[in-house]
Amino acid sequence: MKHILLLALVSTFAASTAQADLLAIRVGRAETVAKGVIEHAVILVENGKIVTIGEDLPIERGIPILDRPEWIVVPGFVNCYSRLGCDSDGGDDMSPDVKASDELWPQAEEYAEIIKYGVTTLGLYPAGNGIPGQAVAVRTKAATKAEMILQDSVYLKVIMRADASAKKRVSDGFKKADEHAEKVKKAREKFDKDKEKKGAKKEEPKKEEKTDEKKSLQEPAVEDPKPDEKKDDKKDGFVPPAPDSKAKAFVDLREKSLSALVSINSAAEYLHWLDVLGKEDIKWDLRCVMSLDSDLFYVANKKEWDLDQDGIGDKKVHVVMEPRLTLTPGTMRSRNLAAEFSASGAKIVFIPRNDSVNDHKNWLANVGEIVGAGFKPESALHAMTLGGAEVMGVEARVGSLEKGKDANMVFLDGAPFEATTRIQAVMLDGKFVFGDVNQ
Amino acid sequence: MILIQRLLTCCFFAALALPVHAVPFQDEGGDAKKDEKQDDKKDDKKDDDKKPEDRWFAVVGGDVYTGTGAVLRGATVLSKNGKIEKIDFDVYMPPETKTLDATGYRVYPGLVAISSQGLLGNSGGDFEDTIDPFNSRMILGLATGITTTGSGSSAVKLKRFSVDDMVINDKIFSIFSWSNRSPRGKYDLREKFKNTSEYLRQYREWEKKVKDQKDLAEPSKKNVDGSCLSVLKGETTAKFVNNDADELLGIARLAQEFGFRPVIEGAQEAWTVADELGRAGARVILTPRDRRPKSELQAREGGTSIENAAILHRAGIPIAIVPSTEGVDLGGIAGRDIIHLPIEVGFAVRGGLPEQAALESITITPARIMGVSHRVGTLEVGKDCDLIVTDGDVLHYKSFVQYAVVDGKQVYDKERELFYAQIRPRPVAAEAKKVDKGETAPVKVDPAADAEKKDGEKKDDEGKDEEKKDDEKKDG
CATH class of the missing domain: 1.10.287 (Helix Hairpins)
Incomplete structure (x- = not known):
């Protein structure tokens, strides 16, 4: 009923405004990723957003209809880990303040190519080893930089290796955040003293506040005092000093306004990451490089090999990985690490096997191979869409077919992971960017 | 203080x-x-x-060779939080104890390789930050029975599934060179020791006097060598790498003069000067299968001898044994690398070394040399629960390590790892499914069709045969 009402409402509105950007799409099936499968789905798109989606909804007269009962629609694909179209080089050092958004080039040919393969959102990270900086989520078709950016600072890329320097970079970062917390504390004390001098009236309640704050400030590493502080700030006008550029990213990590994407190659590097992370409470996900003889299965979960620490699955983090089968080291016996991680509780996020246009072309087929080897198809679709959006914190905008989300869609002529399935059309922000669609 | x-x-x-x-x-x-x-x-x-919560672990039913000379047949080794709590018969075990059944097997202290390469990962130092507790060479090391190894100047445990607390001593040796080819070098080293020991003497006097005369100046550290100082203070052990009898004698005299116990690696001609080395309190790291001829110009005895270890042992010299190649090396001279540590010791036994001394040469003696004998090297209450379970005498060429335990936690199981699982599998494991959880299952073959094939082409390759067997077992 609601849907019908909405449709009617929208349509009347649309009729009055010369039917600006309104389109109803009727397809055989919609795999929404977030809300299951809808057969005979009708999707209403207006101004680049999905206004409503449901089964067999009646469509008001006057609204243009795209009727493709033989098609299946899935959300636009999200590759959260790429450097397509970026050509700068990075160093080996620590530069958490660098942003990939500074080097965007919307006219790069690669984007026009990969959009044909259904990729509507990319996560571009800065070049370099060590801690190279912060990634940006972008649309794959845009005229200007500003239009291209979906959201900036979506994750901090951290390359973790089993060596002292890699671990030191991380611990140094948190040390800088500690120093900043110390600065804020001092500034706060100074501010309070000044205030005491100025106004004697408010003295009594002020003192209480101060003691509270000191308590919370005593453990800057475990609990960040800033959220509480901010509330106070608004009351009494205290402005904390801004962190310097290198400390900023780690301060943001602690505040959880930024997440870390930690790149590891081996099981040892996972344990070293946990070791250096210690008791820091931050939001982090993993980028696991799938080398042919990857030993990451050792740390899939705590139980299997009786680990001292929680395994990747126990942490329930996202694992950004290539759709590739690996081998048990030293043998020719294949392993499906995606299935193993998934069974252990991790959330799988697939990216193309390599960061080239051609691998974007084969992306769907390559994920299909993993599905063929026992990975659940619904998880696989999630891993190509919403999973990547979650890693970048843009899951409210893209990654699934839901009311209110960006109208990024891929239209297929069959089930997503069937070998014979081809992409028929691609929609980005409510506009067809690929496919022959004469309504 | x-x-x-x-x-x-x-x-x-x-x-x-x-x-x-x-x-x-x-x-x-x-x-x-x-x-x-x-x-x-x-x-x-x-x-x-x-x-x-306390972590309890017990190895039950095995013949426990404690490494101290005692053998307790069918005893239980109980550990709490990685330390041995009790070695006895009819031991009470808390209900949450994880047990490992070693019935019919032998339990030995984990072996100690005084030097090795690659078992801990690809790095030579910073083990806390670089260890790779999943690398295949560590598994091979554990399969050999090694649970502690020296690497550079550190003693590190082969602790799998963890990157914490594996370094037990990170400052073992001060390495000196002593060569007949460099008389100047020998002179300089003696001078260094002389100056340093003189400084220590002055320092000791100063310490006594300074209690009364507070403004007395501390003796000058000029000409004091840091390595010599740490050796004379007993903080590190002096290590030499020498083989010639003349050089060994020189080291023995130097050590006696300045009162430290040297560790000599190589020591090929040590058997000719065993008494002198024994009197100097030397300790020796040797390889029984080392070979070198005696110099033709020399009238007295020389060159290598398979009796080297036995003769040194009789002279009261503690011996640690290592194979000639420190790493895992299967190319070239296979059988002489670190995964043949117990085999190498077997050659010392052939030369007359008593078996108990032979076992000690890869357990407690290297642990003592590295200053970690309070933690590893024997099975004793209070020490780390680092042990191996073997299916025979650990020095016998036919024996396999079935399980290895480090810090009261099972870190190796022959049936679970790739390398030796197929050789004489344990009776129980042979029936168990071979494909592990994460691996994709082999393609199921129709038994009827399979039988037809077998009749048709009997010359199947080994791999295929194995697969079929697995399938048959599954079906049954």
Whole structure:
């Protein structure tokens, strides 16, 4: 009923405004990723957003209809880990303040190519080893930089290796955040003293506040005092000093306004990451490089090999990985690490096997191979869409077919992971960017 | 305070020139200090974590070769939080104890390789930050029975599934060179020791006097060599790599003169000067299968001897044994690399070394040399629960390590790892499914069709046969 009402409402509105950007799409099936499968789905798109989606909804007269009962629609694909179209080089050092958004080039040919393969959102990270900086989520078709950016600072890329320097970079970062917390504390004390001098009236309640704050400030590493502080700030006008550029990213990590994407190659590097992370409470996900003889299965979960620490699955983090089968080291016996991680509780996020246009072309087929080897198809679709959006914190905008989300869609002529399935059309922000669609 | 005490006692021993007595002191001194440190750490942890639950682990039913000479047949080794709590018969075990059944097998202390390469990962230092506890060479090391290894100047445990607390001593050796080819070098080293020991003597006097005369200047550290100082203080062990009898004698005299116990690696001609080395309190790291001819110009005995270890043992010299190749090396001279450590020891036994001494040469003796004998090297209450379970005498070429345990946690199971699982599998494991959880299952073959094939083409390759067997078992 609601849907019908909405449709009617929208349509009347649309009729009055010369039917600006309104389109109803009727397809055989919609795999929404977030809300299951809808057969005979009708999707209403207006101004680049999905206004409503449901089964067999009646469509008001006057609204243009795209009727493709033989098609299946899935959300636009999200590759959260790429450097397509970026050509700068990075160093080996620590530069958490660098942003990939500074080097965007919307006219790069690669984007026009990969959009044909259904990729509507990319996560571009800065070049370099060590801690190279912060990634940006972008649309794959845009005229200007500003239009291209979906959201900036979506994750901090951290390359973790089993060596002292890699671990030191991380611990140094948190040390800088500690120093900043110390600065804020001092500034706060100074501010309070000044205030005491100025106004004697408010003295009594002020003192209480101060003691509270000191308590919370005593453990800057475990609990960040800033959220509480901010509330106070608004009351009494205290402005904390801004962190310097290198400390900023780690301060943001602690505040959880930024997440870390930690790149590891081996099981040892996972344990070293946990070791250096210690008791820091931050939001982090993993980028696991799938080398042919990857030993990451050792740390899939705590139980299997009786680990001292929680395994990747126990942490329930996202694992950004290539759709590739690996081998048990030293043998020719294949392993499906995606299935193993998934069974252990991790959330799988697939990216193309390599960061080239051609691998974007084969992306769907390559994920299909993993599905063929026992990975659940619904998880696989999630891993190509919403999973990547979650890693970048843009899951409210893209990654699934839901009311209110960006109208990024891929239209297929069959089930997503069937070998014979081809992409028929691609929609980005409510506009067809690929496919022959004469309504 | 500890430092001063150690300094005093050290000098005392130096004056007596009785280095044989100095050993227990050196080891004990070092150990006591470390234990204190650990206790502190533990206390801190307890305060932080609200006492984590105790971790109990027991190896039951095996013949326990403690490494101290005792054998307890069918005894239980019980560990609590990685330390051995009890070795006895009919032991009470808390209900949450994880047990490992070693019935019919032997239980030995984990072997100690005094030097190795690659078992801990690709790095040579910073083990806390670089260890790769999943690398295949570590598994091979454990399959050999090695649970502790020296690497560079550190003693590190082969602790899988963890990157914490595997370094037990990270400052073992001060390495010196002593060569007949460089008389100047020998002179310089002697001078260094002379100056340093003179400085120590002055320092000791100053320490006494400074209590009364507070403004007395501390003796100058000019000409004092850091390595020599740490050796004379008993903080590190002097290590030499030498083979010639002449050089070995020179080292023995130097050591006696300045009162320290040298460790000599190589020591191919040591059997010709065993008495002198014994009197100097030397300890030796040797390879029984080393070969080199005697110099033709020399009338007296020389060259290598398979009896080297046995002769040195009779002279009271502690021996640690290593194979000729420190890494895992299957190309070239296979059988002489680190994964053949017990085999190498077998050659010392062939040369006349008693079996108990042979076992000690890869357990407690290297542990003592590295100053970690308070933690590893034998199975004793209070030490780390690092042990191996073998299906026969550990020195026998046919024996396999079935399980390895480090810090009261099973880290190796022959049936579970790739390398030796197929050779004489344990009766129970042979029936179990071979494909592990994460691997994709082999394609199921129709038994009827399979039988037809077998009739048709009997010359199937090995791999296919194995697969079929697996399938048959599954079906059954």
